[in-house]
Amino acid sequence: xxxxTCGECHSDIYMQWENSLHHFSHKDLIYKSTSDYLRKxxxxxxxxxxxxxxxxxxxxxxxxxxxxxKTSDDRTRIPKLAQKGIQCDYCHSATTAEKIYNNGLQxxxxxxxxxxxxxxxxxxxxxxxxxxxxxxxxxxxxxxxGTCHNVKHVVFKTDLETTYTEWKNSPYYSDDLNxxxxxxxxxxxxxxxxxxxxxxxxxxxxxxxxxxxPERDHIFTHYFVGANAYLPELNGDLEKAEMAVSRLQHSAxxxxxxxxxxxxxxxxxxxxxxxxxxxxxxxxxxxxxxLEVVVQNKYGGKVFTSGLRDKNDYLNEDTxxxxxxxxxxxxxxxxxxxxxxxxxxxxxxxxxQSLIETFKLPSIDLKGAEIKVSLYYRSAPQKMIDxxxxxxxxxxxxxxxxxxxVKI
Numbered sequence: 233x234x235x236x237t238c239g240e241c242h243s244d245i246y247m248q249w250e251n252s253l254h255h256f257s258h259k260d261l262i263y264k265s266t267s268d269y270l271r272k273x274x275x276x277x278x279x280x281x282x283x284x285x286x287x288x289x290x291x292x293x294x295x296x297x298x299x300x301x302k303t304s305d306d307r308t309r310i311p312k313l314a315q316k317g318i319q320c321d322y323c324h325s326a327t328t329a330e331k332i333y334n335n336g337l338q339x340x341x342x343x344x345x346x347x348x349x350x351x352x353x354x355x356x357x358x359x360x361x362x363x364x365x366x367x368x369x370x371x372x373x374x375x376x377x378g379t380c381h382n383v384k385h386v387v388f389k390t391d392l393e394t395t396y397t398e399w400k401n402s403p404y405y406s407d408d409l410n411x412x413x414x415x416x417x418x419x420x421x422x423x424x425x426x427x428x429x430x431x432x433x434x435x436x437x438x439x440x441x442x443x444x445x446p447e448r449d450h451i452f453t454h455y456f457v458g459a460n461a462y463l464p465e466l467n468g469d470l471e472k473a474e475m476a477v478s479r480l481q482h483s484a485x486x487x488x489x490x491x492x493x494x495x496x497x498x499x500x501x502x503x504x505x506x507x508x509x510x511x512x513x514x515x516x517x518x519x520x521x522x523l524e525v526v527v528q529n530k531y532g533g534k535v536f537t538s539g540l541r542d543k544n545d546y547l548n549e550d551t552x553x554x555x556x557x558x559x560x561x562x563x564x565x566x567x568x569x570x571x572x573x574x575x576x577x578x579x580x581x582x583x584x585q586s587l588i589e590t591f592k593l594p595s596i597d598l599k600g601a602e603i604k605v606s607l608y609y610r611s612a613p614q615k616m617i618d619x620x621x622x623x624x625x626x627x628x629x630x631x632x633x634x635x636x637x638v639k640i
Contacts, residue, residue, distance in 0.1 A: 233320070233321040233341075233342065233344065233345055233348055234313060234316075234345070235249065235250075235255075235316055235319045235320045235321070237345055238320040238321065241360075241362070241442045241443055241444070242320075242441065242442050242443070243443055244439065244440075244443075244451075245320075245441065245451075245454045246320075248423075248453055248454040248455045249319075249320070249454040249455075249456070251464060251467050251468070251469035251472060252454065252455055252456040252457070252464075252472065253456050253457070253458060253460055253463060253464075254317055254318035254319070254454075254456045255316060255317050255318070255319070256317055256463055256467060257289070257290045257291070257317035257318050258290050258291040258294075258310075258314070258315050258316070258317045259315060259317065260290075260463055261466070261626075262462070262463070262611075262612070262617070262621075262626065263286070263290060264307075265620050265621050266518075266612075266616075266620055267283070267286045267290075267303050268303075268304075269619075269620045270283055270568050270569070270570055271283040271284070271303065271304060271570075274568075274570060276571075278387040278388065279387075279568075279570040279571055280570070281386050281387050282385050282386050282387060282388075282569065282570040282572075283303065283568075283570040284302040284303045284304060285302075285303070285334075285386045286303045287300045287301070287302065287303050287305075288334060288335045289318075289334075289335045289380040289383070290317070291310065291314055291315070291317070292318060292322055292335055292337075292380075293311075293313060293314040293316075293319065293321075293322055294310050294311060294314030294315075295314075295335075296339070297311075297314070299311070299314075300314075318380075321341060321342075321348075321351075322337075322339065322341075323371075323376070324351045324352055324353060324371075325339040325340055325341040325342070325349065325350075325351070325352070326338065326339050326352065326368075326370065326371070326376060327339065327340050327352065327368070327370065328370055329370075329375050329376070329378075329379050331379070332375055332378040332379055332382055332396055333378070333379070333382035333383060333384050333396075334379075334382075334383060334384055334386065335379055335380050336379045337376070337379045337380075342363070348362065348363035348364075349363065349364065350363070350364040350365065350366050351363050351364070351365055351366075352365075352366045352367070352368035352370070352371060353365070353367070353368060353371050353441075354367070354368070354371050354372045354452065355367060355441070355448070357446075358441075358445075360442075372414070372416065373414055374396060374399060374400070374405075374414045374415045374416070375396075377395075377396065377414075377415040377416070377419075378395070378396025378397075378399075378400075378415075381393065381395040381396050381415075381514075382394055382395065382396040382397055383515075385569070385570075385572055385573075388572065388573045390558065390572045390573060390574065390575065391575070392515065392558075392569050392572060393513075393514055393515055393516075394510075394513075395509045395510075395513045395514060396415075398508075398509035398510045398513060398582065398583070399415065399508045399509050399583070401582075402508055402509065402582065402583035402584070403583060403584050404417075404430065404508040404583060413430070413508060415508070416452055417434065418430065418434060418508055419456065419457070419458070420452040420453050420454070420456075421434045421435070421436070421437060421450075421452075421453065422453060422455060422457055422475060422479065423437060423453050423455065423475075424471055424474070424475060425478075427475070427478040427479050427481075427482040427506075429479060429482040429483055429505075429506030429507065430483075430505065430506040430507065430508060430583070430584070431482050431483070431485075431505040431506035432482050432506065436449055436450035437450055437451050437452070437453055438450065438451070439451040455472060455475060457472055457475040457476050457479055458476065458479070458514070459476055459479065459480055459512065459514075459519075459609060459611065459631075460476055460611050461473045461474075461476040461477050461480075461611075461629050461631060462611060462626070462628050462629055464476065465629070466626075473629075476631075477629075477631050479506075480609055480631045480633045481631070481632075481633055481634075482505075482506045483504065483505065483506035483507045483511060483633060484502065484503060484504060484505060484506065484507075484511055484581075484607055484633045484634045485502075485503045485505045485634050486500060486501065486502060486503070486605055486606075486607055486634045486635060486636035487500070487501045487503070487636055488500055488501075488603060488605060488636050488637075488638045489501070490638055493593075493598070493603075493638070493640055496592065496593040496594065496595055496598065497590060497591070497592065497593065498525065498527070498536075498590070498591040498592075498593055498603060498605075499588060499589070499590050499591075500523065500525075500588070500589045500590075500591070500605050500636070501586050501587075501588055502523070502554075502581060502586055502587050502588075502589065502607060502634075503581070503585075503586040504581040504582060504583055504584060504585055504586065505584070507583060508583055509583060510580040510581060510582055510583070511554065511580060511581045512554060512555070512580060512609065513580075515569065516555050516556040516578075516580060517555060517556045517557060517558055517567070517569065517572075518611075518612045518613070518616070519555060519609075519610075519611060519612070520547070520553060520555065520608075520609065520610050520611075520612065520613055521553065521554040521555070521607065521608070521609045521633070522539050522547060522551050522552060522553040522554065522607075522608055523538065523539050523551070523552045523589060523605060523606070523607060523608075524538070524539040524540060524551075524605070524606045524607075524608060525537060525538040525539060525591060525603070525604075525605050526540075526603075526604050527593060527598070527601055527602070527603050527604075528601060528602050528604075529598070529600065529601050530599070530600030530601060535593075535594055535596065535598075535601065536591070536593050536594055538550050538551065538552065538591060539551040539552060539608075544614065544615070544618070544623075545614045545627075545630070546613070546614055546615045547613070552589055553579075554579055554580050554581060554587075555577075555579065555580070556575060556577065556578050556579075556580070557575070557576045557577040557578075558571070558572035558573075558574065558575060558576065559572070559573060559574040559575070559576040560573055560574075561573035561574055563576065567616075598640045599640055600639070600640065601639070601640045602637065602638070602639045602640075603637065603638050603639075603640070604635065604636075604637050605635065605636045605637075606632055606634070606635045607632070607633045607634040607635070608630055608631065608632055608633065609630070609631045609633050610628045610629065610630050610631065611628055612628060614627070614628055
């Protein structure tokens with residue numbers, strides 16, 4: 233069923249979903265160009281299978297109805313409905329999960345707008361004159377999100393994305409349902425000016441789910457904002473771009489241990505204060521979260537730097553970056569998830585935990601010097617985006633997540 237049909241009665245929710253990352257999961261230009269690029273030159277059939285599997289989550293309606301079956305299938309032949317990405321009817325027809333990875337959703341859809349079938353959601357007293365309704369505990373728990381936000385290599389079974397598992401192993405998960413903070417408890421509480429992270433209040437969102445429905449104490453929002461500030465902006469939705477920036481800026485904190493500065497040691501603590509999963513999360517061999525350090529003497533001259541970007545906004549080799557590095561099975565790094573047979577490195581920050589970084593400063597008198605440490609994020613390396621799409625075509629925003637300063 234077309235999301236626009238749903239929007240006739242659920243207008244607020246439809247407007248939130250429109251231009252969201254879920255809406256554009258298929259049309260995302262960066263996803264399309266990157267998935268095309270990563271298929272090039274592959275010869276190993278097992279690697280090709282992985283490279284061809286992106287559509288299972290990015291174009292799920294098409295995948296389960298038969299087209300596209302592969303990422304390389306002709307996109308001009310994909311039905312218009314399937315091109316609308318992760319949409320109302322797909323999620324609200326879900327009944328359970330066969331597996332909590334690689335889109336293991338089990339769904340019972342209707343038969344079009346004349347026979348829309350049963351729509352499932354979080355309310356036990358819903359009524360509709362158009363379609364049948366049913367309460368679904370499954371829709372209130374993180375497993376429905378985990379079906380796409382955990383990804384394994386389809387052949388090698390390497391963990392490529394583990395957002396759900398990171399949450400399941402975090403302090404936000406509890407066997408006591410009254411204490412558990414689900415994915416929905418943050419991401420479907422957020423709205424403009426309310427980032428709703430683990431480091432902020434997460435007030436309920438009173439309102440109505442349908443235009444003529446009863447007033448409720450909380451309506452789950454459908455902005456589906458994560459850390460991607462570029463895709464909404466690319467599609468003219470500055471509100472969602474600002475919400476992504478706000479989420480990032482309420483997820484982490486930095487502090488400097490001033491006691492060790494007299495030994496010319498700069499010790500920085502990077503804390504995950506607000507994310508219910510690791511920082512960063514998702515496809516973290518591509519995501520970039522890094523530290524930039526600048527130490528200026530009392531005259532304003534730089535006496536120490538780390539993590540500076542060059543004129544192209546590419547990161548320097550000395551950068552401390554939080555990410556995952558995959559390997560080919562023989563200890564060699566690979567830059568294509570289709571080749572990922574092992575995990576060589578996973579340097580990221582778990583929920584409510586921290587990492588300590590130590591820098592050896594020059595053996596000079598630092599009295600009067602100012603130290604500034606910044607934590608930055610962007611969705612992918614600019615160098616990779618330039619290589620795939622052409623230099624200057626897509627300039628990814630760089631978001632400052634946190635900052636710490638001290639004067640010696």
